[in-house]
Amino acid sequence: MATIREESDYDSSRSSLTAPGSRRSWISDIGSSSSVSVRSFGGGGGWDTPVASCRHHKPHKANQAEWEAIRRVRAASGGIGLEHFRLLRRLGSGDLGNVYLCQLREPWSTGCLYAMKVVDKDALAFRKKLRRAEVEREILRTLDHPFLPTLYADFEASHYACLVMEFCPGGDLHVARQRQPGRRFSISSVRFYVAETVLALEYLHMMGVVYRDLKPENVLVRSDGHIMLSDFDLSLKCDVVPRLLRHNSLPHAVNGAGRADSDKPPSCVPPIQPVLSCLFHGVHKCHAKAEGGADDGDGEAAASASEPAAETTNPEVVVEPVSARSKSFVGTHEYLAPEVISGQGHGSAVDWWTLGVFMYEMVYGRTPFKGESNEKTLANIIKQPLAFPRVAAAGGKERDEHLRAQDLMAQLLAKNPRKRLGGCTGSAEVKRHEFFKGVNWALVRSVRPPEVPRPPAALVPPPPAAQKKVLMMSRKERQEPFKPRSDERFECF
């Protein structure tokens, strides 16, 4: 799925590039009112340092062989750089650079494989896209989540910037879908992948990152079959102000139609200050505080603050950048949210819209608003009502599951971001939808995935004799794109 790429919230130019019918991501900078934090590529090159590596401490991966191998090299050499790695294959290439499969040069670490994204800084500076790469690195440095990339190291070598990340041998969900019967995932597989994606988006939002480029091509499958979102160069980094939301009866405790009793989006009370003491000393204390808080300029916030504090109120802390606003024209045509197209400013709700498109594509094998041209697609997104293709009549339970999936998609694909599921209170209301009934959110990472990639033979650490052959690969061989062998099918459970 190709994308169109232009400039971002972080770029100074507004170059324009179109690729009709493509599913490439793109950005056109109209301006952003979000607070954006970016640090430039620092240090002028060379190894990352032990100081830098402190930032990279990843508790949830601390015992992993790949992490330990990197740590040992750093300890022995005082840092890590390109010279410590051997590039084995090109895994893919994107707008910003190439991604290589690589391993450390130390013989004891050959079982540890990494994906290294190599970006030519000079070329990017020329194209005025350097800041996008910087933003991606900044975001990757902050992430520590099972469904998001682990950044093991980042360093510069000459005019190249290198990011060493977890390698995903399972390819992406776009390719995985082509292997499914009818090129569609089963509803249970969709639930699994969508649930993991919800958790990844929830974490990103809490970290002040609006992803903006969700699509099957950017959802990679890790060696254990769980997902990893990739490609953060279109993401928006913004501030998150935790808010306390209150409403009579929890919102979206779905009725038959899956929607809360009223169409009215839940209202948000003003930001809570200070945030941490709220969380530590109990929500009710915060609630009282929030009622006397300052308005953040949001009309709905004022309305909410004047509501009587009813006994029935169920306060809920929302830690998502629901009010971040960017006016960049960013994303992939078929996945663009209406508010992005209209340029009215968008925030984290765009990720819930793209989740709806993503889910639709996984279930039906195509996106909901695709037209004959990009322009038609954009017009459809704005105007065309959502419709679902007819599916072969299924029995009771399957039919019900399908209806619940459709209801979730319909709520995520609400054209008005304020009425969209997740648009006001974020992931909490998405997770409560009946489609996810039975999902134990805390244990999703321990659930058996629908498919687990078998390690392609070419990637299993070769015996010492064969290692020599790898070392002697020609430059041309190393440049060849990595292709899992055709007989390396996924094992289905």
Ligand SMILES: Nc1ncnc2c1ncn2[C@@H]1O[C@H](COP(=O)(O)OP(=O)(O)OP(=O)(O)O)[C@@H](O)[C@H]1O
């Ligand atoms: N961790 C990884 N494991 C395996 N393959 C990867 C990994 N990261 C990236 N790839 C492959 O490399 C390709 C390019 O990566 P990526 O999308 O991050 O680069 P990009 O320059 O940002 O591309 P884009 O133009 O989509 O933004 C991906 O399509 C994917 O096939």
